[in-house]
Amino acid sequence: MATSLAIPASILAKAERQSLVPADTPWYRRTYRWGQTNITEEDPARYDTEWWREHWRRTRVQGVIVNAGGIVAYYPAADPLQHRAETLGQRDLLGEIVTAAHKDGLVVMARMDSNRAHEPMFRAHPDWFAMNSNRVPYRAAELYVTCIHSRYYEEYIPAVLREIIQRVHPEGFTDNSWSGLDRDSICYCETCARTFRDRCGAQLPRTKDWDDSNYRKWIDWNYARRLEIWDLNNRVTRSAGGPHCIWSGMLSGDIESESQRFRDLKAICARADIIMFDDQGRTNSSGFQSNGEMGKRMHGLLGWDKLIPESMAMYQRIPTFRKSSSPEPEARLWMLEGIAGGIQPWWHHVGAIQEDRRQFHTAEPVYRWHEANQRYLVNRQPIATVGVVWSQDNTEWYGRDQAESSTVLPYRGIINALIRSRIPHLPVHIDHVGREPGFPLMILPNIAVMSETQAEALKQHVSRGGSLIATGETSLYDERGSRRKDFALADVLGVHAEGERTRPGCGGPADHSYLRLSPDMGSGERHTVLRGLDETNIVGFGGTIQRVQAVSGTNVPLTYIPDFPVYPPETSWMREPRTTIPAVVLRQSVSRVAYLAADLDTRFARDNLPDHLLLLQNIVRWAVSENVPLQVTGRGFVDCHLYEQAGRLILHLVNLTSAGTWRAPVDELIPIGPLDVRVRVRQGLQVRTAKLLVAGGETSVSADGNWMTMRLPSILDHEVIVLE
Numbered sequence: 001m002a003t004s005l006a007i008p009a010s011i012l013a014k015a016e017r018q019s020l021v022p023a024d025t026p027w028y029r030r031t032y033r034w035g036q037t038n039i040t041e042e043d044p045a046r047y048d049t050e051w052w053r054e055h056w057r058r059t060r061v062q063g064v065i066v067n068a069g070g071i072v073a074y075y076p077a078a079d080p081l082q083h084r085a086e087t088l089g090q091r092d093l094l095g096e097i098v099t100a101a102h103k104d105g106l107v108v109m110a111r112m113d114s115n116r117a118h119e120p121m122f123r124a125h126p127d128w129f130a131m132n133s134n135r136v137p138y139r140a141a142e143l144y145v146t147c148i149h150s151r152y153y154e155e156y157i158p159a160v161l162r163e164i165i166q167r168v169h170p171e172g173f174t175d176n177s178w179s180g181l182d183r184d185s186i187c188y189c190e191t192c193a194r195t196f197r198d199r200c201g202a203q204l205p206r207t208k209d210w211d212d213s214n215y216r217k218w219i220d221w222n223y224a225r226r227l228e229i230w231d232l233n234n235r236v237t238r239s240a241g242g243p244h245c246i247w248s249g250m251l252s253g254d255i256e257s258e259s260q261r262f263r264d265l266k267a268i269c270a271r272a273d274i275i276m277f278d279d280q281g282r283t284n285s286s287g288f289q290s291n292g293e294m295g296k297r298m299h300g301l302l303g304w305d306k307l308i309p310e311s312m313a314m315y316q317r318i319p320t321f322r323k324s325s326s327p328e329p330e331a332r333l334w335m336l337e338g339i340a341g342g343i344q345p346w347w348h349h350v351g352a353i354q355e356d357r358r359q360f361h362t363a364e365p366v367y368r369w370h371e372a373n374q375r376y377l378v379n380r381q382p383i384a385t386v387g388v389v390w391s392q393d394n395t396e397w398y399g400r401d402q403a404e405s406s407t408v409l410p411y412r413g414i415i416n417a418l419i420r421s422r423i424p425h426l427p428v429h430i431d432h433v434g435r436e437p438g439f440p441l442m443i444l445p446n447i448a449v450m451s452e453t454q455a456e457a458l459k460q461h462v463s464r465g466g467s468l469i470a471t472g473e474t475s476l477y478d479e480r481g482s483r484r485k486d487f488a489l490a491d492v493l494g495v496h497a498e499g500e501r502t503r504p505g506c507g508g509p510a511d512h513s514y515l516r517l518s519p520d521m522g523s524g525e526r527h528t529v530l531r532g533l534d535e536t537n538i539v540g541f542g543g544t545i546q547r548v549q550a551v552s553g554t555n556v557p558l559t560y561i562p563d564f565p566v567y568p569p570e571t572s573w574m575r576e577p578r579t580t581i582p583a584v585v586l587r588q589s590v591s592r593v594a595y596l597a598a599d600l601d602t603r604f605a606r607d608n609l610p611d612h613l614l615l616l617q618n619i620v621r622w623a624v625s626e627n628v629p630l631q632v633t634g635r636g637f638v639d640c641h642l643y644e645q646a647g648r649l650i651l652h653l654v655n656l657t658s659a660g661t662w663r664a665p666v667d668e669l670i671p672i673g674p675l676d677v678r679v680r681v682r683q684g685l686q687v688r689t690a691k692l693l694v695a696g697g698e699t700s701v702s703a704d705g706n707w708m709t710m711r712l713p714s715i716l717d718h719e720v721i722v723l724e
């Protein structure tokens with residue numbers, strides 16, 4: 001059987017000693033380091049198996065991803081219509097690599113790409129391919145795009161999977177691009193027309209129209225189809241390759257792009273044994289920290305006992321140069337942030353031979369460190385008192401075609417503010433609010449779409465004494481993105497919606513508005529959410545305001561000042577310096593609730609202004625009543641990840657301070673320190689040592705009740721402190 005021949009007993013025993021993994025643990029629960037040479041069509045003539053085996057050994061990988069079939073076959077496939085790699089000839093490159101990997105005790109995932117095919121396949125089976133409304137096939141360069149509703153996915157791909165299992169017995173499968181056309185392209189092939197009519201009793205939508213009932217049905221039908229394909233492929237691979245021969249299509253952690261591809265992250269994680277992430281690196285706007293965030297968000301769905309390897313580019317990513325090496329510090333920080341967020345590293349090279357050899361030195365030091373410390377990096381539970389709610393339905397039905405500005409930025413602004421404030425937090429799927437009673441504070445960053453059931457769970461959270469921060473249009477729309485008359489959460493927020501989200505103006509540029517702090521400095525005591533702003537009555541704003549009526553008993557510490565001209569300077573004076581338009585509304589009873597009518601979350605994601613950061617940080621600290629289990633003091637941009645395992649606490653600090661932090665790529669690491677760390681440990685945890693997994697050795701700890709204090713002299717890229 002494919003699943004039992006792979007791992008020599010000696011290697012398993014060693015792995016077991018190092019990670020305390022029981023011998024019967026399936027491969028997808030114990031393969032912590034991955035590598036992938038993405039084989040191009042010219043590689044079969046020049047792939048040097050012995051060189052790559054040596055690279056696998058150097059980088060301590062336990063699993064490899066090997067190109068198998070789909071768009072291009074790397075073995076002599078039985079069906080001549082499956083396009084063989086240009087230089088393959090009669091070589092069975094797939095077989096050679098899998099045999100070598102198995103000999104070395106490595107797990108193999110065979111990599112497919114079922115999204116496209118070459119012209120001969122299209123000529124033979126035109127009904128397997130996606131068509132636009134003029135019955136012209138969708139093309140991607142010289143390839144033809146397959147239709148996910150067609151028999152290509154029901155018959156052809158399963159046959160290829162069975163053939164590969166029979167030939168080489170991979171442990172499992174992954175697929176680079178498995179989910180067909182995205183939301184922007186409607187397929188009008190005969191299969192789609194017939195199946196949609198049979199299943200949904202409707203004609204295919206003629207165009208994208210979010211408010212058209214056929215278009216809505218078409219979206220639901222497409223989401224369901226991706227899950228069908230996921231299940232179908234798993235039935236095929238398990239029945240042909242054994243119960244652990246699983247199929248796991250690659251996903252991205254980006255909610256917006258996954259919505260465009262009809263991939264329901266919650267439903268997929270509910271059925272997946274491993275998630276294969278394809279996120280090669282960061283953008284300037286998302287930052288390295290997005291990798292830690294994605295890891296934690298996906299583990300929240302998948303569980304912390306499962307693994308999420310992520311493909312990480314060893315080549316230059318933005319702009320993309322597939323053959324040039326990524327600057328080493330850039331690739332390293334991306335890897336480290338992922339590892340800190342619970343992701344497993346997976347180096348990725350495109351092509352079997354590289355003229356820029358520097359990329360082959362990037363993974364090894366990180367992987368060797370990972371191997372030495374792997375038991376602290378998996379099977380751990382995160383610790384946080386702040387939950388940040390996310391919702392794919394909100395991205396889909398409220399975000400629609402503007403999801404970046406209306407859903408991604410508010411979420412990112414909150415996450416970035418929490419990271420910059422060094423406040424441990426975790427993403428929480430909106431359907432899991434009710435099962436996560438452990439968070440004293442839940443934050444809702446413009447979660448506009450909300451069902452009655454979801455709203456009820458949040459009301460229960462508040463009635464149990466839980467605190468809440470909600471921004472913008474949170475709960476103002478139903479499941480399908482139709483606007484309600486008032487917030488579903490109006491009662492708990494202490495505000496009623498009054499009209500649209502706008503930028504009330506005085507004729508200036510829309511981004512030249514301000515917020516007024518109340519009361520004026522020196523004229524009375526200010527609320528703690530204004531702490532640190534004692535020398536000013538105003539802060540710049542420039543965003544939108546959801547117009548609301550605050551109920552009595554609430555506190556409005558910030559109001560809106562409409563825009564006024566910037567140029568010429570003579571005209572730059574406030575036309576309406578004081579209004580009663582609430583920007584932030586606070587309510588304190590058994591719990592603390594803050595409603596942000598001003599979109600400070602979006603503003604911070606976009607503008608990075610320290611005043612907005614300070615306000616967000618103060619509001620969070622007030623709402624959570626300073627119940628934050630970590631304090632890290634000292635200069636620098638540090639992402640702090642806090643976990644526990646039985647009998648120990650693990651703090652992973654990643655130093656993102658660099659000239660290239662906000663302008664990729666990073667080409668040098670800048671050390672920071674000293675950092676003073678105070679961390680709260682669980683009642684009863686007797687801390688004897690604080691081990692440093694990067695600097696090595698131990699550091700002294702002083703205890704004050706449940707709080708442990710220590711000093712880190714310096715951090716270059718990252719440090720992991722283990723308290724036990």
Ligand SMILES: [Zn+2]
Binds near residue numbers: 188191
């Ligand atoms: Zn179709």
